[in-house]
Amino acid sequence: DTEVTQTPKHLVMGMTNKKSLKCEQHMGHRAMYWYKQKAKKPPELMFVYSYEKLSINESVPSRFSPECPNSSLLNLHLHALQPEDSALYLCASSQDGTTGEQFFGPGTRLTVL
């Protein structure tokens, strides 16, 4: 089963709200990723967890906070977002954090008002 699930599918939030995006995989993968994708652009890497440790943290604003409770789950906590943060947020996983094939979830369409 090469499935990565994400909830919710759609999210609308105000700039003062706090919300969380969730991602789950049951492939036994040890690396999980968050990407942000704007319309007609390729995905941009935000965070990587490899063996439940944050190994890459690009210069992503602190209003995005990742959490990896265990090797199957990945959350992205959102707080005080800006309208320009509206995008498709994609979760992915791979066998390891180096060269494994990445499998993506369906994404969460986020709109910040």
Add this chain to the structure above:
Amino acid sequence: KQEVTQIPAALSVPEGENLVLNCSFTDSAIYNLQWFRQDPGKGLTSLLLIQSSQREQTSGRLNASLDKSSGRSTLYIAASQPGDSATYLCAVRGSNYQLIWGAGTKLIIKP
């Protein structure tokens, strides 16, 4: 710095034709190259992964080739169908283990 280019940005062909999508990269020091498909507003579907030691991979009507020395990969789609309409992205896994993405080719198959 690795750069990945996909040409053309868009392609429209009649149903039934065989077609080739192109991906080029500037640094041959890659671990692998992955082709994805993305339908509008949806997530990415992994189509094929080619390791740096491989020359090609096949899955159904899809065949991907890799020529590291020239920095090129092609995705060949045989007997195209309207359901193949989507954006196709290639990405290379470079020395820092991150995926470096092309901008994609939007493919339209006309019935």
